[in-house]
Amino acid sequence: xxxxxxxxxxxxxxxxxxxxxxxxLLEVLREDLGLTGxxxxxxxxxxxxxSVLVDGRLVCSCLMLGVEADSVELTTIEGIAGxxxxxxxxxxxxxxAALQCxxxxxxxxxxxxxxxxxxxxxxxxxxxxxxxxxxxxCTGYDKIVRAVQASAEAxxxxx
Amino acid sequence: MAEAVDLKVVGxxxxxxxGVDKVTGRAAFGADLNLPGMLYGKVLRSPHxxxxxxxxxxxxxxxADGVLAAVSGADFxxxxxxxxxxxxxxxxxxxxxxxxxxxxxxxxxxxxxxALELIDVxxxxxxxxxxxxxxxxAGATLVNESxxxxxxxxxxxxxxxxxxxxxxxDVDKGFAEADVxxxxxxxxxxxxxxxxxxxxxxxxxxxxxxATIWCCTQGHFDVRSLTAGVLGKSVGNIKxxxxxxxxxxxxxxxxxxxxxxxxxxxxxxxxxxxMMTREEVFRATGPASATWCKVKVGAKKDGTFTAATAWLAxxxxxxxxxxxxxxxxxxxxxxxxxxxxxxxxDVLVTKPRVCAYRAPGAPQSMHAMECAIxxxxxxxxxxxxxxxLKNAADExxxxxxxxxxxxxxxxxxxxxxKNHPNYLKPLAExxxxxxxxxxxxxxGMQSSAxxxxxEDGMVTVMEGNPDIGGSRASMALMAAETLGVPYEQxxxxxxxxxxxxxxxxxxxxxxxxxxxMAVVQACEDIIAxxxxxxxxxxxxxxxxVDWVDGEAVPKPGVNADVKPLSLANIARRAGRTGGPLxxxxxxxxxxxxxxxxxxxxxxxxxTETGKTDILAFTAVQDAGRAIHPAYVEGQMQxxxxxxxxxxxxxxxxxxxxxxxxxxGFLDYRVPVAxxxxxxDTQIVEVPNPSHPYGVRGVGETPIVAxxxxxxxxxxxxxxxxxxxxxxxxxxxxxALDEQG
Numbered sequence: 001x002x003x004x005x006x007x008x009x010x011x012x013x014x015x016x017x018x019x020x021x022x023x024x025l026l027e028v029l030r031e032d033l034g035l036t037g038x039x040x041x042x043x044x045x046x047x048x049x050x051s052v053l054v055d056g057r058l059v060c061s062c063l064m065l066g067v068e069a070d071s072v073e074l075t076t077i078e079g080i081a082g083x084x085x086x087x088x089x090x091x092x093x094x095x096x097a098a099l100q101c102x103x104x105x106x107x108x109x110x111x112x113x114x115x116x117x118x119x120x121x122x123x124x125x126x127x128x129x130x131x132x133x134x135x136x137x138c139t140g141y142d143k144i145v146r147a148v149q150a151s152a153e154a155x156x157x158x159x
Numbered sequence: 160m161a162e163a164v165d166l167k168v169v170g171x172x173x174x175x176x177x178g179v180d181k182v183t184g185r186a187a188f189g190a191d192l193n194l195p196g197m198l199y200g201k202v203l204r205s206p207h208x209x210x211x212x213x214x215x216x217x218x219x220x221x222x223a224d225g226v227l228a229a230v231s232g233a234d235f236x237x238x239x240x241x242x243x244x245x246x247x248x249x250x251x252x253x254x255x256x257x258x259x260x261x262x263x264x265x266x267x268x269x270x271x272x273x274a275l276e277l278i279d280v281x282x283x284x285x286x287x288x289x290x291x292x293x294x295x296x297a298g299a300t301l302v303n304e305s306x307x308x309x310x311x312x313x314x315x316x317x318x319x320x321x322x323x324x325x326x327x328x329d330v331d332k333g334f335a336e337a338d339v340x341x342x343x344x345x346x347x348x349x350x351x352x353x354x355x356x357x358x359x360x361x362x363x364x365x366x367x368x369x370a371t372i373w374c375c376t377q378g379h380f381d382v383r384s385l386t387a388g389v390l391g392k393s394v395g396n397i398k399x400x401x402x403x404x405x406x407x408x409x410x411x412x413x414x415x416x417x418x419x420x421x422x423x424x425x426x427x428x429x430x431x432x433x434m435m436t437r438e439e440v441f442r443a444t445g446p447a448s449a450t451w452c453k454v455k456v457g458a459k460k461d462g463t464f465t466a467a468t469a470w471l472a473x474x475x476x477x478x479x480x481x482x483x484x485x486x487x488x489x490x491x492x493x494x495x496x497x498x499x500x501x502x503x504x505d506v507l508v509t510k511p512r513v514c515a516y517r518a519p520g521a522p523q524s525m526h527a528m529e530c531a532i533x534x535x536x537x538x539x540x541x542x543x544x545x546x547x548l549k550n551a552a553d554e555x556x557x558x559x560x561x562x563x564x565x566x567x568x569x570x571x572x573x574x575x576x577k578n579h580p581n582y583l584k585p586l587a588e589x590x591x592x593x594x595x596x597x598x599x600x601x602x603g604m605q606s607s608a609x610x611x612x613x614e615d616g617m618v619t620v621m622e623g624n625p626d627i628g629g630s631r632a633s634m635a636l637m638a639a640e641t642l643g644v645p646y647e648q649x650x651x652x653x654x655x656x657x658x659x660x661x662x663x664x665x666x667x668x669x670x671x672x673x674x675x676m677a678v679v680q681a682c683e684d685i686i687a688x689x690x691x692x693x694x695x696x697x698x699x700x701x702x703x704v705d706w707v708d709g710e711a712v713p714k715p716g717v718n719a720d721v722k723p724l725s726l727a728n729i730a731r732r733a734g735r736t737g738g739p740l741x742x743x744x745x746x747x748x749x750x751x752x753x754x755x756x757x758x759x760x761x762x763x764x765x766t767e768t769g770k771t772d773i774l775a776f777t778a779v780q781d782a783g784r785a786i787h788p789a790y791v792e793g794q795m796q797x798x799x800x801x802x803x804x805x806x807x808x809x810x811x812x813x814x815x816x817x818x819x820x821x822x823g824f825l826d827y828r829v830p831v832a833x834x835x836x837x838x839d840t841q842i843v844e845v846p847n848p849s850h851p852y853g854v855r856g857v858g859e860t861p862i863v864a865x866x867x868x869x870x871x872x873x874x875x876x877x878x879x880x881x882x883x884x885x886x887x888x889x890x891x892x893x894a895l896d897e898q899g
Contacts (some may be wrong), residue, residue, distance in 0.1 A: 020269070027268075036191040037184015039405070041355040042437040046824035049355055077184035090182040094174045097789035100628035100797065102181035103188055103356040103405025125833075132833040135824060137353050137406050138628060139793055140800030141832040 008069045010035070011079025019066035026050045028066035029076065037077040037106050041135065048134030051107040051114075052076050058114035060133075077106035080113060088158070089113055089151045098147035100138035108134050112148050120159075121152055168640040169852050172789035175632040176650050177403075186403045189359035189375030190434045197361065198227055198264040200416070200423050200433040201271040203278050204443060205253030205260050208287035208817025209302070209509040212253055212260065212280060219277040220263050225270035228426035229278070230419065231261040236391035242478040244389045246512050247418050253282065254302060254477030255511050256818045257442030259415075264423040264431045287509045287817035291451045291472045294318040294506050302477060302507035320479035321505035323487065325560065333466025333498030337457025341534045345527040346883040347866070348810035349449040349474065351441060352516045353801075353829045356405020358444060359434040362420035366428075370421045371398045377407040377625055378664030382414055383656050389418040397421075400655040401625045408801070409515025410444060412664050441822035445514025446811065448473040448481045452527035454490070462541050462549040466498040467491055471524050473505060476512040481505040482520030485600075488560040489521035489863070490528050492598045493569055493755060494550040499559055509817055515666060518599045518859035522802060522866050526884065529595035529867030533874065543594045543871070544577045544757075568781025568845035568855075569596070569755035575843055576757040581777040586761060590774055593871025594759035597780075597863030601856035602667030603748030607660025608677035610638060610685050612740035616727025618642060620651040620678055623662030624670045628797075628858065629790040633671045634678050636786050637852060641682035643709030644726055651678075660745055668856020671786055672847075673748035679851045680744035692736040693724045750849025754857055756780035758799065758864035762872040766895055769888030771807060771873060776865070777839040783847040783855030791857050796838040798861020804830040805862075806869040808887050 003018035010033070019028045026043070029035040029052075038061055041049035045063040052061045053075035080087045089112050092098070099105040108131065115122060115130040122130065127148045128141070136144060180186040217229035232250040248259045261278045265271035286300045293299060301316055308319045334340060360374035370392070376382045379399040387394045404411060416433040423431040435444070456467040469490045473481035483503030491499055536546040551573060552558065554566045576582055576594070586592050609621040620638050624630060631651040639646045653659075662674055690704040693711030697704070703717045710723035733739055761774040778795045785791040808828045812820045821827045846853025866884060873891070874880045881894045 022269070030190070031193065031268075034193070035184075036187065036193075039188065039356070040190065040434075041357070041405075042824050044437065044823055044825065047355055047437075081183050086179065086182065090179075093182050094178040097172060097175075097629065097787075097793055099178075099181055100790070100793055101354070101356070101404060101406045102177075102186055103354075103403075105181055106184045109182060124837075128832040128835075132831040135353075135355055135829060135831065137355055137408070137801065137829065138797045140796035140798075140838050141830075141835050142796045142838045143789070143793060145832065145837070 004067045006067055006070045008072055008074060010074045011076060021067055023066045024062050025064040025066050025069050026061040029061060035076050035078055039103055039106055048111060049104050049107040051110040051134065053110060053114060056117065058111055077110055080109055088154045092147045092151040092154060096143050096147035096150060098139060098143040104134060104136045108136065108144060112151060116152055116155060120156060166640060168636050168646050169786050170788060172787050173632065173646050175629050176635055177626065177631055188356055188405050189402045191402065192361045192373045194361060194363065194430040197430040197432050198266060198427055199268045199271045200262055200264045200420055200431045201275055202259045202419065203261040203275045205249065205256060205258040207253055207282055207284050208256045209285040210253045210282040211285060212249060212251060213283055214281045215261055216279040217261055219279065220274040223270065223274045223277055225266040226263055226274045227429060228264045228423045229261065230422050230426065234422060235389060239389055239391055243385060243413065246478060247389055247415060255509050257439065257511060259443065262419045262423060264427050288318065289508060289510065289813055289817050291474060291506055294508050295472065302509055306507060318507040319504050320475060320507055321483065323483060324500065324502040325487065326500045327559065328498030330466050330468055330498045330500045334457045337465045338460045339535060339538045340455065340457040341531045341538065342455040343531050343534070343882055344451065344453040345530060347450045347523040347526055348884060349446050350516065350805045350809045351446040351827065352408035352410035354406025354408060354410055357435040357437055357440045358411065358415055360416050360420050361430055361432040362417065362424045363430040364421055364425040369396050371400065372417050372421065373400045373402055374417055375402050375404045375411060377404065377411045377627065377666050379625065379656055380623060380661050381412065381664050382417055385414045386417045386421060390421060398655060398657050401653060404625045404627050407627055408517045409519055409666060412515050412666050413445065415444060437824065438822040441827060442819050443511055445476065445512050447516035447519065448475065448513045448523065450523035452524055454527045454531045456531050456535055458535055458539065460539065462539055462546045464494060464496045464550045467496045468500045469524060469528060471503045473503065473520065474508050474510065474513065475505050476508060476510045478512045479505055479507065481513055482515070486520030486524040488600060489598050490524035491559045493552055493596045495552050495556045496559070501559060517798060517801065517862040521599060521863045522805065525597065525863050526866040526870065530870050530880065533593065533871040534880065544573050547596055548573050565752065565848060566845055567753055567755060568843050571843045571845055572755055572757045572779045572781055575779050575841055576759065579777060579779065579841065581775060581839055582759060587774060590761050590763040591872040591874065591876025592759060592761050593868045593875055594757065595864040595867035595871060597756040597758060597860050598753060599668060599856065599859040599863065600753045601672065601751035602669045603673045603751045604663040604669055605747045606662045606674040606677040607745040608674060608681040609659065610681040610742040612685060612726060612730045614730055616648065616725060616730045618644065618649040620649060621654045621659045622651070622674050622678060623654055623659045624665040624674045626653055627665055628794060629787060630670045632790065633675060633786040637675050638678050638682050641679050642685065642726065643706065668858040669751065672751050672850055672854045672856050675854055676748050676850055677744045677746055680746065681742040684742035684744060685740055688740055688742065689726065689729050692729050692733065695736050696724065696732065697721050750847065752783050752847030752849065752855035754781050754855045754860040756860045756864050758868045760868045760872050762869060764873055764876055764891055769891035771886055771891065773803060773836055775836055778861060779841045779843060780857065780860055781843045781845050781855060782857045783850065784844050784853035785842050786852065786854060788842060791842055792840045794858050795840045795861045799838050799865050800830050800835055802862040802865025803869060806866045806884055806886060808885050810885050
């Protein structure tokens with residue numbers, strides 16, 4: 001089967017790649033483009049470790065084909081920190097010890113960004129339901145929820 | 160042991176050294192290594208739970224597009240047919256649905272997957288053995304025809320691989336003295352650790368026969384020795400580089416893919432990467448044992464226990480090794496019981512070989528006993544904390560498994576719970592409250608550490624325990640405290656099998672205790688060297704020099720007009736005083752202190768749907784001393800939610816032929832954020848006298864008590880007990896129907 005040419009934008013960079021029609025976006029990111037910050041936990045859309053933003057929307061990259069990335073704006077975990085350093089969300093996850101093993105962390109941070117882009121002052125229930133598509137097996141979610149609350153506060157202060 | 164008031168760094172919660180890489184996606188985990196020319200390896204797994212393998216033919220697969228190597232059991236040394244090797248790849252029999260039978264390596268993942276379909280396996284399908292009842296029944300189908308209980312060949316073969324028991328006092332007399340007796344039996348299903356990172360590795364074998372393995376593991380030195388064993392190689396020919404590890408909880412303490420990847424690399428001459436799918440993780444890696452526990456406990460009217468018994472049967476899966484030892488050790492460990500009998504049975508079934516899961520064996524047996532004690536308290540009209548305080552083990556109590564407890568924190572935890580606002584708070588309308596005690600004995604074992612001082616005084620700690628939950632931060636904190644320097648001056652690293660000294664696995668809650676102790680001793684080595692270097696500089700004896708707050712100073716009374724020398728001062732001049740500063744320590748740590756916990760939860764069952772909501776959860780635990788309190792809380796919270804997941808929903812569901820029906824996170828439902836409330840924690844500190852800072856392991860105890868705490872809460876609300884787990888909606892609804 002011949003490969004398909006895809007032209008897309010990833011973390012602000014114009015990127016072109018060839019991929020098999022059956023390859024998931026996750027596989028393309030990880031195995032072909034070297035963007036291994038996006039993690040595979042299940043490949044069935046149940047764990048959220050592969051969360052990315054597609055035109056600002058939260059998506060499991062394992063449920064999207066690489067060819068579907070044509071002409072979209074992708075943000076992966078590698079694109080969350082800016083040239084000036086860590087994003088507030090990343091800083092708050094660290095300060096609140098909201099990660100233990102860290103495998104789910106990229107997905108959670110991307111999902112938190114999507115949440116806070118849409119709801120600047122979410123209550124605990126909103127946070128818990130927004131993050132319900134991301135599994136964490138280490139923390140019991142307590143410190144993650146607190147890190148998100150602290151991120152929202154810090155972002156409100158900055159704004 | 161240092162007093163808490165003297166501590167400057169230990170007991171703070173700074174950002175971990177590896178944190179930035181983990182929040183930016185740069186940290187490299189098991190599946191994150193891609194090498195030039197790399198192949199992808201895939202495993203063919205048995206579709207049968209129990210089958211004789213008459214032949215495996217990989218020749219059609221080898222001829223397929225892109226395929227460069229294929230292996231089956233016959234490609235591995237036949238003199239290494241121990242259980243581990245046979246679990247890595249089946250030989251004469253497939254013993255569970257998902258058991259590896261063959262493997263291929265191809266240029267793309269798709270080619271490798273396609274090639275699996277070209278492998279011809281001739282199976283003679285046998286009857287599966289799927290439950291403890293079936294396996295232990297007379298005339299049961301045998302999982303292993305040459306397995307005799309405890310190796311006693313004078314008796315017929317049996318699926319009961321090991322039977323062990325211990326006894327104290329006179330149980331019959333004890334029950335005769337009791338005013339109240341509770342007897343019950345409880346089943347807990349198979350649960351998986353559910354680490355989010357599937358097993359993965361990349362292996363390369365060079366032309367000289369030297370293998371390098373990159374993998375996610377809790378113990379790379381174990382990967383080295385186990386892989387060497389399965390392949391019949393020397394450990395000197397295998398280097399293992401531990402990647403970052405995406406959760407383990409005990410499940411990454413053994414090997415599955417590594418020998419296959421090395422063999423495929425050897426045959427193809429290429430690097431080979433292997434990654435399990437989530438389905439493979441569920442079907443083929445070791446979960447926790449499904450269990451059947453019968454318990455009995457008797458007490459006087461005042462709540463004093465007179466006797467207790469426990470009979471435990473644990474599924475081992477296809478090979479012996481269910482954690483009946485720890486199950487038996489834990490079941491009555493919190494209590495001073497004069498008369499007791501505890502028996503454990505390690506039972507083979509045609510399911511995946513079980514592996515450690517956080518306090519392996521304890522959650523199941525203690526669930527049963529803590530439910531029975533809850534019923535006993537109800538019969539005696541006693542508060543669940545009071546009945547436990549009445550019988551609580553303390554310093555000097557002989558543990559049921561033999562040794563006498565040194566200082567332990569159970570009573571302090573119970574007292575803290577009794578005075579906790581969450582315990583004094585009235586219960587919400589229509590809800591139930593349940594409490595239980597947890598325990599884990601913790602282990603020590605072997606560790607090494609090296610401390611290197613750079614020319615600017617920066618401290619590098621090298622050790623060999625993969626960091627799963629922030630242990631680099633704990634190591635750096637203990638090193639900074641010992642050396643008397645700021646935390647920021649220390650960086651802790653996990654070395655590979657060739658760059659750091661031997662460390663046993665990250666498991667048994669041993670890392671902060673044992674490897675921490677090695678780090679402290681290596682820092683003391685540095686201090687001794689610094690005193691000597693300063694003495695040389697000042698023309699004094701080392702005995703005349705002290706180390707205070709990170710500086711060498713003359714001891715009080717020593718007449719010397721000199722300025723203190725910091726670590727940086729000494730390091731900068733190290734070439735003139737004997738060369739680089741390098742501290743080392745290796746040890747076999749003794750005296751791991753047991754950690755006790757008390758957990759309680761407020762929960763509400765919706766009697767229409769059978770769904771249970773967790774309204775509140777509080778965990779109190781003795782940490783000995785919390786080196787990094789935020790990560791200790793994290794262990795307590797994470798363990799609590801894993802335990803609640805097991806109690807609420809998690810279970811392996813098999814069809815009648817032994818195929819797992821829920822091998823994915825959609826149907827094997829672990830808790831998500833919206834299922835849980837905040838998990839409140841209180842750390843109790845009864846220092847462990849065997850550790851320089853008083854550390855007890857904290858990682859495993861947290862999963863133990865939540866199972867019974869939830870069972871007891873549901874009992875409290877409904878007014879009757881559901882003995883078995885999980886308390887999933889179907890089970891709760893069935894129980895409600897039965898009650899009418």
